[in-house]
Amino acid sequence: MAYRVVTRTRTGSIAGVAAIVLIIVGFVLPAVAPRDMIQDLFTILTLLTLAQLWNLLAGYGGLVSVGQQAFVGIGAYAMFAGVILWGMDPVLAIPLGGLAALVLAVPTAFFAFRLQGAYFAIGTWVIAEVTRLLVAQWKALGGGTGTSLPREATSDIIGVEAIRSLFGVREAAARDILAYWLALTLAALTIAAIYWLLRNRLGLALAAVRDNTEAAKSVGVDARRIKWAVFLIAAFVTGLTGALIYVQTARISPDAAFSVTDWTAYVIFIVVIGGIGRLEGPILGVIVFYVLQSTLADYGAWYLLTLGLIAIAVMLFAPRGLWGLMSERTGLHLFPVQRRLLAIDPMSGQQPPKRGGPDDQ
Amino acid sequence: MNLVELQDVSKNFGALKVTDAVSFAVPKGQALGIIGPNGAGKSTLFNLITGNFAPDAGRVTFLGQDVTRRPAMDRVRMGVGRSFQIPQPFEGLTVYENLAVAASFGRGRSEAAVTQDCIRILEDTELLRLANTQAGALSLLDRKRLELARAMATGPELLLLDEIAGGLTEGECQALIATIKRLHAQGMTIIWIEHVLHALTAVVERLLVLDFGRVIGIGAPDAIMASKEVREIYLGIEA
Numbered sequence: 102m103a104y105r106v107v108t109r110t111r112t113g114s115i116a117g118v119a120a121i122v123l124i125i126v127g128f129v130l131p132a133v134a135p136r137d138m139i140q141d142l143f144t145i146l147t148l149l150t151l152a153q154l155w156n157l158l159a160g161y162g163g164l165v166s167v168g169q170q171a172f173v174g175i176g177a178y179a180m181f182a183g184v185i186l187w188g189m190d191p192v193l194a195i196p197l198g199g200l201a202a203l204v205l206a207v208p209t210a211f212f213a214f215r216l217q218g219a220y221f222a223i224g225t226w227v228i229a230e231v232t233r234l235l236v237a238q239w240k241a242l243g244g245g246t247g248t249s250l251p252r253e254a255t256s257d258i259i260g261v262e263a264i265r266s267l268f269g270v271r272e273a274a275a276r277d278i279l280a281y282w283l284a285l286t287l288a289a290l291t292i293a294a295i296y297w298l299l300r301n302r303l304g305l306a307l308a309a310v311r312d313n314t315e316a317a318k319s320v321g322v323d324a325r326r327i328k329w330a331v332f333l334i335a336a337f338v339t340g341l342t343g344a345l346i347y348v349q350t351a352r353i354s355p356d357a358a359f360s361v362t363d364w365t366a367y368v369i370f371i372v373v374i375g376g377i378g379r380l381e382g383p384i385l386g387v388i389v390f391y392v393l394q395s396t397l398a399d400y401g402a403w404y405l406l407t408l409g410l411i412a413i414a415v416m417l418f419a420p421r422g423l424w425g426l427m428s429e430r431t432g433l434h435l436f437p438v439q440r441r442l443l444a445i446d447p448m449s450g451q452q453p454p455k456r457g458g459p460d461d462q
Numbered sequence: 463m464n465l466v467e468l469q470d471v472s473k474n475f476g477a478l479k480v481t482d483a484v485s486f487a488v489p490k491g492q493a494l495g496i497i498g499p500n501g502a503g504k505s506t507l508f509n510l511i512t513g514n515f516a517p518d519a520g521r522v523t524f525l526g527q528d529v530t531r532r533p534a535m536d537r538v539r540m541g542v543g544r545s546f547q548i549p550q551p552f553e554g555l556t557v558y559e560n561l562a563v564a565a566s567f568g569r570g571r572s573e574a575a576v577t578q579d580c581i582r583i584l585e586d587t588e589l590l591r592l593a594n595t596q597a598g599a600l601s602l603l604d605r606k607r608l609e610l611a612r613a614m615a616t617g618p619e620l621l622l623l624d625e626i627a628g629g630l631t632e633g634e635c636q637a638l639i640a641t642i643k644r645l646h647a648q649g650m651t652i653i654w655i656e657h658v659l660h661a662l663t664a665v666v667e668r669l670l671v672l673d674f675g676r677v678i679g680i681g682a683p684d685a686i687m688a689s690k691e692v693r694e695i696y697l698g699i700e701a
Contacts, residue, residue: 104577104581106558106562106573106574106577302562302566302572305555305566305573306563308552308554308555308559308563309552309555309560309563311554312552312553312555313550313551313552313553315550316546316550316551316552317563318534318535319512319514319534319538320538320564320568320612320613320615320616321538321564321568321570321616322563322567323567439556439559440556440558440562441556441594442558442581442594
């Protein structure tokens with residue numbers, strides 16, 4: 102009997118169409134949505150991108166980094182350097198952020214990859230702190246107190262004038278819309294790229310390395326190279342995201358740009374409650390996080406306590422996250438990556454392989 | 463032609479000589495069984511052949527090339543396939559995906575190019591009916607089968623089996639022996655470490671006895687099992 106390998110599912114195709122519709126709606130949304138909603142969506146989309154990248158690192162690559170704020174911070178500072186020192190357009194300086202993060206990721210990986218498990222996590226955190234302290238010495242960019250993007254740089258960002266006349270809004274609102282569009286593009290491209298990666302043979306290798314590194318090596322998977330690749334890719338895109346966040350904020354300080362709470366702890370929370378090791382996890386997680394944040398933000402310390410308790414509860418009772426819980430119950434996968442072997446029966450289409458062995462159990 | 467050859471290979475862990483000037487060769491197409499008491503250095507010997515350990519002295523030759531200093535990854539691609547003593551499946555992947563990753567990376571081919579081979583191996587190892595099952599949910603016998611199938615998927619010239627029959631019931635053991643016999647009959651060269659002697663003697667042409675890291679006997683299974691030294695050391699039978 103002949104067989105073929107299938108990844109596609111009906112739910113997956115429906116989800117794909119829905120995702121495209123959602124992205125199109127997202128792009129035309131600024132025509133009707135108020136400015137604070139666009140700002141909120143910007144925050145959600147950048148957090149989603151960071152969460153997807155952390156999920157790629159920890160959930161697929163087994164690299165539990167607590168130092169991703171290093172790449173957000175260095176990316177943001179590189180963008181600021183491009184604008185303030187070399188007079189670049191802030192939006193065009195965003196790629197500098199990615200490159201700077203990539204350059205920082207090489208020595209970071211070199212040192213951190215010598216460490217395992219919890220030591221790796223702490224090692225990445227230490228490197229992020231060292232980077233923060235070094236950047237705080239950069240007097241041209243405000244040193245320890247930070248600085249703002251100069252007025253003349255933010256006033257004529259590429260595309261802002263066109264958005265102003267298109268939607269008939271003020272310059273500041275037009276800048277938010279531009280940043281939002283970029284965040285939407287970055288989030289969509291990141292998810293699409295990770296999805297492509299997972300469906301590729303590299304996705305199988307990643308899963309193999311995560312499940313059992315020794316066994317992966319014994320079948321010819323170069324575990325070291327794969328971890329390097331994942332770490333560098335995640336750092337590059339995290340750097341881009343950091344730069345984009347600070348194009349919108351337009352004000353930077355080392356403490357904010359290298360904040361372990363904002364750029365790593367919240368991101369880990371999102372991935373853990375949503376569901377680690379699944380593309381759907383961070384999407385659900387960021388929605389839950391946003392709802393909690395907007396309903397509990399007025400309660401100060403209680404807000405953080407609640408986040409902590411929810412994280413603990415999810416880890417104890419739903420270790421695969423809320424999405425894991427849902428997909429276990431329903432069998433739902435919006436982004437199917439599993440290869441299934443289907444028999445091609447010339448009489449009646451396809452059916453799953455069935456064959457009784459002598460010791461069927 | 464000798465597929466794999468060890469010449470005076472030694473490996474020490476501190477003061478302990480785990481492998482002591484071991485020499486033997488396995489011609490292409492032969493099955494060699496390795497027996498010896500616990501701690502005799504059997505698994506270490508495997509790690510020296512796969513490249514997971516580098517020897518302190520001696521030479522390992524595979525396919526006529528000196529591979530003594532070659533890393534494990536290179537040797538997988540040259541055709542050294544192994545199974546682990548304790549099955550180590552990729553639990554989050556399906557049985558088919560376990561084979562696909564081994565075949566694709568072990569041979570450096572695209573996923574599509576190895577699909578048919580994976581299906582054939584699944585058939586040979588009686589795992590086809592479980593192709594879409596998550597490896598983490600398999601029974602012990604099927605995990606052992608998956609170890610064998612995944613090693614086969616890398617496209618080996620030499621198959622190293624580490625106590626693959628251990629822990630199975632008599633019936634399960636027979637099923638696995640039949641599978642290994644079939645692979646060997648198709649020309650596969652095998653080195654097999656096993657405590658379940660009857661499983662070993664049902665397949666191999668030669669037996670090697672290891673004790674305290676030294677080869678104390680190598681030859682036809684009947685002759686080895688009859689030798690006084692082996693009976694004393696390994697089987698603990700007073701001669």
